Amino acid sequence: MEVIIQETSTIHPSNPPFDHPHTLPLTYLDTDLNLNVTFRYFRVYANQSQHQPDPFNVITTAIGTALGPYYPLTGTLQRTVGGWFELYCTPGKGLPIIRASMDCSLESLNYLDDPDNTLAESLAPNPGTTEAMKHPMILQLTLFKCGGYVLGSAVHNMLCDGLGASEFFNGVAELARGATQLPVEPVWDRATLLGPREPPRVEFPFDELLSLDKEFSPYLQNVGPTVRVCVPVLEKCLDRFKEYLFERSGSRFTTFEALGAFIWRARVKASNIPNDTKVKFAYLMSIRKLLSPPLPRGYWGNGCMQMYVQLTAGEVTHQPIWETATLIKNSKYNATDEYVRSYIDFQKNNYDKGITAGKEVSGFTDWRHIGHSTVDFGSGGPVTVYPLSKHFLGSIEPCYYLPYSSNDKGKKDGDGFKVLVCLREFAKDEFMVEMDKFSRLEF
Template identity: 30%
Template structure:
C-alpha cells in the first residue's frame, strides 16, 4: 500500500483531551536516562485496530490506563535536565497522559492496508499534544480511542522514544491490555536504568563505521528535494523469502544458516542503492537495529523499561555492493549482527555518553525488524488487534509480520522514481 492522501476525506470528531493520572500514589524523584535513551529524540506513533467492541470500550481502556500507570509511573512524568545537563524523567511532576475519545464517519476497512497508515489519517487517529515540542512540558504518552461504524475501533498512541524502545512499548501495551481484561501483569516492569550506566573510566573500543562521514557524491539530496516522497508496504510471501534465502546462501542447499532477516536485509540494501541511482564510488551505510537484552553476560530483566538497541554498521561502496554476490552482502550483515556482544554494547554506551550521531544522510539506511513483537497479545477484551505504524523517518526501513501471506511486509519510503525502480526489483524476484 502506498501512503498517499487518499484518506484525506476521513472525518473524525474528537473530544477535548482529559488527563489520566496513576490510580494510586507512585514513587517520586527522578529516573536518569541512559546514553542510549538520549539518542532517540522522537515520538513513536502506533495504531492498534480492533474489529469489534461494545459501549464501554472507552471507559475500560481509560480506567486500565490509570491502573497500568501505577506500574509504569515514569510514563506519567515529564522530561527534565539534571545538574549535569543530562535528561531525566521527573516522576514528581505527575502531569499524566492526555486521553482523547473520537468517532469516525466510516468503517475501519476504509483505511486500507493495516501495516502503513497514511500521514493524513495518522494525524486524525493519533492525538499530538500542542506542547509536544517543548521538552520539559510535553507528555511522554498520548492516547486516543476512535470508534468506527459497525463496532470497530482504533487505539492510537504517541510514545516518547526517550523512554521506550519497541520491546518496552510492547510490554507496556500488553500490560495495559492485561489490566483491562482483569489479569495480573505477566511481566513486571524494571525501572532501574543504572544497569546500563556508563563506565568510569569509559571502555571505548572503536573506531565505529556508523560515525564515518559520507559525502553525497551522487547528489541524492536533490532527488529527495525535487520528487514526491512516498511510503509503501511491500509484501514478501514465503516463496519470495525462500528465493532470497537461496540467493543469500553460498551453498543453496544450506539455507538454514541464513535467517529471513539477513536475506531480506541484503536484498533491500542492494535494491535501494540501485533504485537511488547511486554512483559506483558512492559509499552506502547500513545500520542494523540489534536488541541486546539477551546478549549481555548478565541478561537484562524481562521487564526492563527503556532502550536496549544498538546499531552495528555495514559500510561499502555501491560498486562493491552490486558487484559482489548477494551472499557476500548477507555475510557482511550477519557479521555485523554477531558483533553486538557484551563488550560492544558497553563500548557504545560509553561512546554515546559524550558523542552524538548527527543528522543521517540519504545514503544511510536504518533497518529494524518488528516481526517478533507480540502485538497480538494487546487484547483489551475484544480480540487481537491488527498493528500499524506511521510517521517513519525517511532513512528507516521496517520489517513487519504479514499474517495474510505468512510472510514479511517491508515498510520504507523513497522518492517516487526510486520507489518505482525498487518495486520492479521486488517484482523481478518472481523470476528468480
C-alpha cells in the same frame, strides 16, 4: 471522510505512586541522539461482538492502574545545563489521551491495512518537539461506526524501545481482561544496569562507523518528498531466495538478513546514489540476554544496540547479493557484553560532540515478533499494526517487516508477511520494479 477529534483528557494513576517531585536518570542508550524522536504507530481493532463494552473506558481504566508502576510515562523529559537528558516527575501529572471518531466502518477502509497517507497520519498523535518532551507518551482512541476502534500511540524513544512499549501495552491489556496486577513488574534501574564504567574504556573502533558532528541533525536531511510503499513478501519467494543465497555462498541466512540485503540494494539502486557515496544498513539488536548478567525481565528502557554495515553505494548495487547478506549476518557477532559497554563509554566520552551515523542511512526493523500484535484488550488482538514514523536510527527511510492483517482476504498462515518501506518519491517506481523481480524469482 475525516477523523473528528472530540476531546482530550488525562489518565492519572489510580493509585498515586509518589508525593514529591524527583528526577530519574536515563542511560546513554536511551539518550542516543539518533533516538531523540517520537515513535508513532497505531493498532486496529475490529468489533468482535455486539455487546462489546466501551473500549475507551476499558482501556483508560486499565492504563490508570498500570501507571502506578509505570509512572515514568507521566514524566517530562528535560535537558540539563550540560546537555544531558533526564526525566522529571511531579505529583498529579498524567498521560494525555485524545478521543476521536470516524463516521464509517473499518471494513470499508480494508481495516487500514495499507491506508491513505493523510488518513493514517490523523490516527495517532503527532506532537511537536516541545509537546513530546512535556508528554513523552500521548495516546489517541478513534471509534468507528462499526464498533471497531484504532489505538494510536506517540511514544518518545528516549523512554523505551519497541519491546519496552509492547511490554507496557501487553500489561495494560491483561489488566483490561481482568487481571488484578501486571504480569511483569517494570524495572527502571537504568543508571546501575547500563551506566558507563569508571573510568570509561572503549575497546572498539566506533569512529570508523560513526562521526562527531554537533551541527548535523540526521532527521533534517533534505532528500525531497518521501512516500510509504507496502510490499507483500510471499513465503515461497523468500524460501527460494534463501536457497539461491545458500547455493552461491554455502551459508544459511535468516529472513531479516536475506530480505534486508535485497531491499537495501533495491533502495540504493532506485535512489540514484553516487557509487562512491558511503551508505549504511542500520538495525537494532536486543542486548537484554547477551549482557553479563542479562537485564532483568521487567527492564523496559532501551535494551537494544545499534548495529551498522557500511559500504559504498557502488558496492551495494554491484557486488553479489550474498556478499551483502554475509556482511549483515556477520555484523551480529560484534554484539557482545564488551561491545555494548564500550559503546556506552564511547557515548560518555563524546556525547557533547554530537555522535551521528551520517547521511544515507537505511534503518531496518522487524515488527513481527516483538509483541505488537498480541495486545488484546478483551475482544481480540489487533487486525493491523501500522508504523507511521519515518525517522528511525538516524534514517529518514526506514523499512519495517510487518505481519499481514488478520483480515487480509486469501492470506493464510505460511503465506508470508509484508514490508513497509519509506523512500524518496522519485525512487518509488524503480524500487517497485526491483521488488517485482523478487516476486518473479529474478535475483
